[in-house]
Amino acid sequence: MNATWSARAKKKREEVLGLIPPKWRLPRPLPSPESQKDVTADYIRQFLSEREIDITETDAVGIVERTRTGKWTATEVVTAFCHRAALAHQLTNCLLEIFFDQAIMEAERLDANLATGKGPVGPLHGLPISFKDQFHVRGVETTMGYVGWIDTFEGVKGTRKERNVESELVREVCMLGAVPFCKSNLPHTVMSGVTWNHITGHTLNPFNRLLTCGGSSGGEAALIALRGSPLGVGTDIGGSIRYPSAFNEIYGLRPSYGRLPYLGAANSMPGQNIVPSVCGPMATSARALRLLVEATLSQEPWLHDPAVVEIPWRRELATSLPSDGTRLTFGLYKTTGEVTPLPPVQRALAFVADLIRKKGHDVIEWNPPSHLEATALALEAFKADGGVDIHYNLGLAGEPPQDRVEGNYGIRATTPKPGNEVFDLVLRHKRYQKQYMDYWNSTAKLTSSGRPVDAILSPVSPVPPHLFFATTDYGKLGYTPWVNVIDSPGVVFPVTRVDKNIDKVDETYQPLTELDGKIWEEYDPEVSHGGPVGLQLVGRRFQEEKVIALAEMFQEWLA
Amino acid sequence: MNATWSARAKKKREEVLGLIPPKWRLPRPLPSPESQKDVTADYIRQFLSEREIDITETDAVGIVERTRTGKWTATEVVTAFCHRAALAHQLTNCLLEIFFDQAIMEAERLDANLATGKGPVGPLHGLPISFKDQFHVRGVETTMGYVGWIDTFEGVKGTRKERNVESELVREVCMLGAVPFCKSNLPHTVMSGVTWNHITGHTLNPFNRLLTCGGSSGGEAALIALRGSPLGVGTDIGGSIRYPSAFNEIYGLRPSYGRLPYLGAANSMPGQNIVPSVCGPMATSARALRLLVEATLSQEPWLHDPAVVEIPWRRELATSLPSDGTRLTFGLYKTTGEVTPLPPVQRALAFVADLIRKKGHDVIEWNPPSHLEATALALEAFKADGGVDIHYNLGLAGEPPQDRVEGNYGIRATTPKPGNEVFDLVLRHKRYQKQYMDYWNSTAKLTSSGRPVDAILSPVSPVPPHLFFATTDYGKLGYTPWVNVIDSPGVVFPVTRVDKNIDKVDETYQPLTELDGKIWEEYDPEVSHGGPVGLQLVGRRFQEEKVIALAEMFQEWLA
Incomplete structure (x- = not known):
């Protein structure tokens, strides 16, 4: 040290x-986390x-x-x-x-x-x-x-x-x-x-x-x-x-x-x-x-910011329900195929999907190009400089990287990706975006409205809130980077909390992969009890107005 | 061969x-270029x-x-x-x-x-x-x-x-x-x-x-x-x-x-x-x-194309004159400071600037961040892969690069820029864009309307049409890449043609730089006679509607 x-x-x-x-x-002493786990609401x-x-x-x-x-x-x-x-x-x-x-x-x-x-x-x-x-x-x-x-x-x-x-x-x-x-x-x-x-x-x-x-x-x-x-x-x-x-x-x-x-x-x-x-x-x-x-x-x-696109707030897009009276269709994304969401997250998904149907709208399965490929692509972009920037800044004080940072970037910089390979990665990215767009467009033939799916309902994390530095890097399980890769707006909304009495371990679960087995084995409802579970709604690029309006509707429904 | x-x-x-x-x-034989230089209009x-x-x-x-x-x-x-x-x-x-x-x-x-x-x-x-x-x-x-x-x-x-x-x-x-x-x-x-x-x-x-x-x-x-x-x-x-x-x-x-x-x-x-x-x-x-x-x-x-931004054609932007009755202000860009436009281009610029004033609008000098820096930045981006892509494709048939390509990319690929330096270049680019935007915004205090300059009037090439592979690479004189670097819409419109009787060599001209001296020395009104001269109008990013409307107005004025 x-x-x-x-x-x-x-x-x-x-x-x-x-x-x-x-x-x-x-007043001191402050209560320990063990003695006072939940400090929200009445406690504070x-x-x-x-x-x-x-x-x-x-x-x-x-x-x-x-x-x-x-x-x-x-x-x-x-x-x-x-x-x-x-x-x-x-x-x-x-x-x-x-x-x-x-x-x-x-x-x-x-x-x-x-x-x-x-x-x-x-x-x-x-x-x-x-x-x-x-x-x-x-x-x-x-x-x-x-x-x-x-x-x-x-x-x-x-x-x-x-x-x-x-x-x-x-x-x-x-x-x-x-x-x-x-x-x-x-x-x-x-x-x-x-x-x-x-x-x-x-x-x-x-x-x-x-x-x-x-x-x-x-x-x-x-x-x-x-x-x-x-x-x-x-x-x-x-x-x-x-x-x-x-x-x-x-x-x-x-x-x-x-x-x-x-x-x-x-x-x-x-x-x-x-x-x-x-x-x-x-x-x-x-x-x-x-x-x-x-x-x-x-x-x-x-x-004022050259990267910002000239799209003002479009009031006409900021409504949840189609003006033609058609039903909304949500794409339900269930699993990356590598790790299946744990019981509380599955419960949240099923609950919201049911709610959508009860409110008179439709839910169809969302089977897009692999979200794991999107995750791999994003990680490659994040490491294309060989960690030079991060290790330079850590090195200013000589501080060691935290666990998750070391997991991604090691303890020192490595060789950056050469410029031609950086550009190859850009191309791979563009190809993925196009595949995703084509898939999204293709869902028009599956909806009652004839429109492509209005928004995607997806887990955010397949695991609920967990221990600080667990053995697995839960932040890398692939349920969020695809939204960055397709550059869509995504809104998270709260759904439920882990309840150890409901979200029990499923002893019969057959893991999809070794990683999946590990995640399911590590799951302990006692540990995660009380941890919130939110889900995300993902819309078309630049349609922030619409996903926010949908999230407002979900907030009302869930109130 | x-x-x-x-x-x-x-x-x-x-x-x-x-x-x-x-x-x-x-009918054969076709006339030689020497015997029939101009094949437009009546000839064809x-x-x-x-x-x-x-x-x-x-x-x-x-x-x-x-x-x-x-x-x-x-x-x-x-x-x-x-x-x-x-x-x-x-x-x-x-x-x-x-x-x-x-x-x-x-x-x-x-x-x-x-x-x-x-x-x-x-x-x-x-x-x-x-x-x-x-x-x-x-x-x-x-x-x-x-x-x-x-x-x-x-x-x-x-x-x-x-x-x-x-x-x-x-x-x-x-x-x-x-x-x-x-x-x-x-x-x-x-x-x-x-x-x-x-x-x-x-x-x-x-x-x-x-x-x-x-x-x-x-x-x-x-x-x-x-x-x-x-x-x-x-x-x-x-x-x-x-x-x-x-x-x-x-x-x-x-x-x-x-x-x-x-x-x-x-x-x-x-x-x-x-x-x-x-x-x-x-x-x-x-x-x-x-x-x-x-x-x-x-x-x-x-x-259909993930890179396209959701901005429909905005009819309300597609007008040349401000609805509040204020005058338009054009920024007049005269020189990079490295090479001064040759006589026919200067004549075209002065003519259009006068025309703007005659039509009751304003012209002010445009003194932005260096367009040479923009050119340097663009060239660095174009070469960041070390020419790998270009030399790969030339190599497919073993064909040698044409003169101008060899000038930029040599006869074989070189070491690509490392990923961290590619990202440094992106930052330099972003900084330049911000400086340019700040300059543009600052012109609000110089205009009669109180708006920043409505559009920039600029040469496209400082030289008129020239010989095929002249000793100088005239395509690299820095009058166009700045528009790509700030990612603005730019419209070219025709203004005049080189006239050897008007656009004479100015024997008293004092070159700004060695390159400038060379350009002016190479200029031969006899050679370029009849070559068209166009200028460009440059507007704010994504305001294609507005620059096109202005170009329509210039076409009418010049008719």
């Missing part, structure tokens, strides 16, 4: 904790006033309805969320940056502005918003979990950019009236399904603190699950918004590449443009996802 | 010529009937007005263009594939269909259309100028795809009623501004056959200039639609990447996704460009 980097990490961790005002500190509520509970358990749309009209002051709302985020952090380690003072000052400015009678500054007036620690907020550091990035700008010292730049999306939501107040934890490198780094350590799953919150946008998911933030922004390159959203009973959107501005956010291998990372909202309601996307698009981000 | 490949090339060349019906062959008309001239000198929009209503039969129209294309090929070597019989049969089918009273099959009913020889048409070969691709599918034998596949755009325009009838010449590899390959040899500039037609979509440009086709499709990775359009007095559009479907067309380094090639229309009028883009988008190509 290197004294230098571990000391720097510890110092940073304590600085962050030190930014929690004494009045918001929990005990530390809050009724008024604070009322505010923090209102969704983002409900909040702006009140802050825009002055029914609630921005200051009270932001302060309540700061308080609850402080509690959430003490219970789950979900934050990496705290800037409550700065946020409350901004809220006061917004209130003063509203008091002049000029009206709200925008559709997000007074809305607290949290960001995964890849986004730069003026006045605040960004480490992305790297010890070597402390006191630097993305690893470089003396740039004058330190604490002094704003990512484009941050700038835009601030223009719209939102108030950033904290940044959330993530695995260093962002390339892991387990939210752990040397600075903060593990972010715990608030529903069962013996389990991981998933990742890489895990801090964001745990924070929002505890209602420490009504709306946050994560990133997703292979499932990093969806995996933790499913594990934390929240809504999360992975938009198509180029729909929302990513410009000026930190990232690993930021030039990797084959299966690129995207940013998207995570929230306590489906309509809050809509709020963020619609509001951001009103800023015409295509005039 | 390898007997095998040269014999195969010769055989192919003769087969193509053999597909011209005897009645359409020109002498071989056509009045009726054929009437048909072939009608633009694509005028044609479909008549073929859709049955005023002209598709058969007569297609046959007239086949005749004129046959003449054009004999005069300039502009074709690489001829399939007149197949086209005329298709035209007859369309006429029969219209006769049943079912109406036209689509907006392009009966419109002849030509394609650069990267596009696959069923029943026809695609060699892309490579000898090694003869009797193969993109260089591979026995795939059963030979003569049996259709590129997506070809499929779509056929669905819309268009009739492909020939494919046009190009440099092998497509990576050259001179249209020459071992099969066809040089395509000559129809206005002055001692000069090049430019490239790489040079066959298409020469064909359309001679009215052998009303509408063609070329491709542009660094200027390949615009450079030959400017040299041949036609209109050409380089759309944004993802606006039109490229899927299923052959290409060099098809996985190169940093500064990618795009396809776009070339035609005898600006409104014909609109016709092709609007019609294609009506097919919802985003449901």
Whole structure:
């Protein structure tokens, strides 16, 4: 253990904790995860006033309805969320940056502005918003979990950019009236399904603190699950918004590449443009996802981020039901063929498929080109630089990679893929996308409407929330990267929680593969009990409006 | 000289010529380029009937007005263009594939269909259309100028795809009623501004056959200039639609990447996704460009080509004048700082700038981030595979690279750029795009409307049409790749022709650089006399509607 980097990490961790005002500190000793697994709902509520509970358990749309009209002051709302985020952090380690003072000052400015009678500054007036620690907020550091990035700008010292730049999306939501107040934890490198780094350590799953919150946008998911933030922004390159959203009973959107501005956010291998990372909202309601996307698009981000495509919010697409009165058809995706989803995930899928039918719509089997090929393709893209970027940044402080990162990238960089092979991979990617599109189009002949399948219903993770670094890398089981590879919008919505009395081990199960056998053998309903299970709905590229509308409908149905 | 490949090339060349019906062959001996430099207008008309001239000198929009209503039969129209294309090929070597019989049969089918009273099959009913020889048409070969691709599918034998596949755009325009009838010449590899390959040899500039037609979509440009086709499709990775359009007095559009479907067309380094090639229309009028883009988008190509973005044709954007009555502002781009445009190009620029002012609009100087940096960046992307793809395909027949290809790619492949450096290049590209966007936005404070500059007026080539393989590679002077690098739509429109009596050598000119001195020294008004000069209008990414509308306005102004 290197004294230098571990000391720097510890110092940073304590600085962050030190930014929690004494009045918001929990009584010591904190309960152990073993003694208090679930810290959601009533547990965390005990530390809050009724008024604070009322505010923090209102969704983002409900909040702006009140802050825009002055029914609630921005200051009270932001302060309540700061308080609850402080509690959430003490219970789950979900934050990496705290800037409550700065946020409350901004809220006061917004209130003063509203008091002049000029009206709200925008559709997000007074809305607290949290960001995964890849986004730069003026006045605040960004480490992305790297010890070597402390006191630097993305690893470089003396740039004058330190604490002094704003990512484009941050700038835009601030223009719209939102108030950033904290940044959330993530695995260093962002390339892991387990939210752990040397600075903060593990972010715990608030529903069962013996389990991981998933990742890489895990801090964001745990924070929002505890209602420490009504709306946050994560990133997703292979499932990093969806995996933790499913594990934390929240809504999360992975938009198509180029729909929302990513410009000026930190990232690993930021030039990797084959299966690129995207940013998207995570929230306590489906309509809050809509709020963020619609509001951001009103800023015409295509005039500020060259990667954003000029597609405004299309109100006419934002409806769940076809105007011609035909039934919707959902493609039901059940298994990769390598690993079958475990009992609680199967139950969630069957339950939602039944619900769809009960509501008068159709479900057909989804048998697309192999999702394992999509996963293989994505992993090859993620490693095309030979891990040069990741090992460079780990090397800045000499910190070792976390378990999952080492699993993918080893302990040192290897030979990068030569340019011609990078381009071969691009071609393989394009061919896969075309096959997938052709399959999707071909389902028109199977639906009652004559339209191709409206959306795909799929597991997010075939396993429920699990132990931190289990022997298997559960983040790599292939149920999420296909969405990145076809570049479709995917929305996660909460469905159920693991119940050890229902989701029992199926002793008769015949594994499909050796890996499947291992996954099913490792499953322990006692361990995963209480862990949330979410599913994803996947739509056509750039049709964020439609998948969000469908998720809103599912939220109503499931309420 | 390898007997095998040269014999195969010769055989192919003769087969193509053999597909011209005897009645359409020109009397032998053909006049030499020296004795008959200009073969446009009256020269080529002498071989056509009045009726054929009437048909072939009608633009694509005028044609479909008549073929859709049955005023002209598709058969007569297609046959007239086949005749004129046959003449054009004999005069300039502009074709690489001829399939007149197949086209005329298709035209007859369309006429029969219209006769049943079912109406036209689509907006392009009966419109002849030509394609650069990267596009696959069923029943026809695609060699892309490579000898090694003869009797193969993109260089591979026995795939059963030979003569049996259709590129997506070809499929779509056929669905819309268009009739492909020939494919046009190009440099092998497509990576050259001179249209020459071992099969066809040089395509000559129809206005002055001692000069090049430019490239790489040079066959298409020469064909359309001679009215052998009303509408063609070329491709542009660094200027390949615009450079030959400017040299041949036609209109050409380089759309944004993802606006039109490229899927299923052959290409060099098809996985190169940093500064990618795009396809776009070339035609005898600006409104014909609109016709092709609007019609294609009506097919919802985003449901068939995963790279196409879901942006339909937006009628409300397709107007040249602002609805608020404000004046337009054009950014006038004068020089890269390395090479100053030669006298005829300067005259064209000054003329159009004056015209803009006379029409009551504004012109301001355009001083963007260096276009030379954009050019350097594009060349680095084009060579990131070390020339592996190009040398592999040249090697299939053992043919040597043409002059300009050798200049860029040498005589054998070199070490590809490692994956991490490929991604570094992507980042450099993104940074450049952002700088450019910021500059463009900043011009809002300089315009009378308060909007950023509406479009940029720029040279296409700083030199007019020139000798085939002059000592300098005129295709690399940096006036076109910046448009690819910022991924903007660019429309070329014809302005003037070189006049040796006006565009005299300026003996007092002080060169900016050594290269500039060379360019100006090589300029000979006697040699370039009669060569067309076009300029380009560049708009915001994905705003094809707007730049086309502006080009329509310029066409009217210049008429």
